[in-house]
Amino acid sequence: MSQLIVREAFALSALNTFALPAQAAQYCALSDSSQLPEVLAAQQRSGLALFVLGGGSNLLLTQNLDAFVLHMTTQGKRVLSQQADVVLVEAEAGEAWHPFVLWTLSQGFGGLENLSLIPGTVGAAPVQNIGAYGVEINDRLHSLDAWDCQQEQLVTLNAQDCAFAYRDSCFKREPARWIILRVRFALYPAASTPLALEYGPIRQHLSHLDIAQPTPADVSRAVCAIRAEKLPDPRQLANAGSFFKNPLVPAQQALALLAQYPAMPSYPQADGQTKLAAGWLIEQAGWKGYRDGDAGVHANQALVLVNYGSATGAQMKALAQRIQTDIHERFAVALDIEPIVI
Ligand SMILES: Cc1cc2nc3c(=O)[nH]c(=O)nc-3n(C[C@H](O)[C@H](O)[C@H](O)COP(=O)(O)OP(=O)(O)OC[C@H]3O[C@@H](n4cnc5c(N)ncnc54)[C@H](O)[C@@H]3O)c2cc1C
Numbered sequence: 574m575s576q577l578i579v580r581e582a583f584a585l586s587a588l589n590t591f592a593l594p595a596q597a598a599q600y601c602a603l604s605d606s607s608q609l610p611e612v613l614a615a616q617q618r619s620g621l622a623l624f625v626l627g628g629g630s631n632l633l634l635t636q637n638l639d640a641f642v643l644h645m646t647t648q649g650k651r652v653l654s655q656q657a658d659v660v661l662v663e664a665e666a667g668e669a670w671h672p673f674v675l676w677t678l679s680q681g682f683g684g685l686e687n688l689s690l691i692p693g694t695v696g697a698a699p700v701q702n703i704g705a706y707g708v709e710i711n712d713r714l715h716s717l718d719a720w721d722c723q724q725e726q727l728v729t730l731n732a733q734d735c736a737f738a739y740r741d742s743c744f745k746r747e748p749a750r751w752i753i754l755r756v757r758f759a760l761y762p763a764a765s766t767p768l769a770l771e772y773g774p775i776r777q778h779l780s781h782l783d784i785a786q787p788t789p790a791d792v793s794r795a796v797c798a799i800r801a802e803k804l805p806d807p808r809q810l811a812n813a814g815s816f817f818k819n820p821l822v823p824a825q826q827a828l829a830l831l832a833q834y835p836a837m838p839s840y841p842q843a844d845g846q847t848k849l850a851a852g853w854l855i856e857q858a859g860w861k862g863y864r865d866g867d868a869g870v871h872a873n874q875a876l877v878l879v880n881y882g883s884a885t886g887a888q889m890k891a892l893a894q895r896i897q898t899d900i901h902e903r904f905a906v907a908l909d910i911e912p913i914v915i
Pocket of ligand 1: 625627628631695698701702748804806815
């Protein structure tokens with residue numbers, strides 16, 4: 574068991590993919606979940622609020638974090654049970670997401686392939702119900718173990734308990750309450766995996782490679798290739814992925830906008846609302862490739878804000894607000910920021 578070290582005024586710039594300068598008032602990495610009681614005691618002694626940190630890929634740090642930052646670095650993944658049509662796997666919160674997806678595929682299990690190459694950790698994946706190419710974590714999550722800081726007890730929650738919605742969950746709504754410790758997924762044997770190929774250019778990509786009967790691993794490779802083409806790698810150009818959520822508007826409003834902009838992508842939802850593509854709206858408004866100092870909108874992907882070097886979180890937020898105001902004035906559509914803003 575490694576010794577717990579609590580650090581003061583700890584720099585977080587290397588621990589968030591936007592590379593934004595900010596310090597944690599106190600910082601402690603948790604590599605062994607059996608040390609949780611000790612960590613919680615240290616946090617209570619500090620008198621600071623708790624903030625759980627994963628891979629820092631969904632954060633906009635606009636100021637120092639006046640908190641006790643608990644960095645989840647716990648490792649471990651395992652197959653819990655394997656039946657003819659369902660496989661149960663479990664991973665600790667600090668496991669990196671994409672290597673975990675690759676591991677499930679290498680074990681011969683399908684179900685997570687569309688979520689390949691999403692940065693971050695397993696423990697953070699349920700927080701915003703990560704989704705890509707027609708699949709969300711709530712489609713595959715079996716259950717998770719978490720520490721409930723409010724009730725001061727360890728709980729096991731199933732997918733229904735997590736109250737998942739589009740890029741949302743109970744964890745996002747009550748951020749200081751939960752520490753997700755490990756997550757279990759219900760997957761499929763590769764051969765009987767129901768593949769989701771309809772969303773985005775997955776099918777075109779596979780047919781381009783002459784793959785008529787794709788395996789989950791083929792779909793994962795296609796998703797990785799499509800994402801690598803479309804999204805900047807945070808190791809090369811600092812960013813936090815999609816910066817705005819795709820807005821939901823009443824069907825009437827979508828029809829009025831479609832009459833004005835017939836090429837506008839729109840996706841009617843089961844609840845009667847229509848989902849619009851935030852990136853399309855931002856591109857139409859002329860923001861793609863815009864740069865103000867080191868804060869900018871990516872040249873190939875209008876949904877991604879980028880830090881070209883030394884932008885601060887406040888500068889990134891100011892740029893985001895200018896875009897939100899402009900989109901509202903042009904289309905009467907409110908854009909919500911996807912990352913957690915500190
Ligand atoms: C290039 C790029 C592409 C992306 N693409 C996608 C995409 O396709 N789809 C998508 O949904 N997201 C995407 N994201 C966003 C991001 O990768 C995900 O939201 C990811 O799950 C965040 O994980 P993280 O470990 O980095 O979380 P962090 O950024 O560290 O934390 C995010 C939130 O989760 C909380 N949290 C973290 N770990 C825990 C835990 N163990 N217990 C409780 N709370 C916790 C934090 O307190 C914070 O509120 C992308 C980001 C980037 C940079």
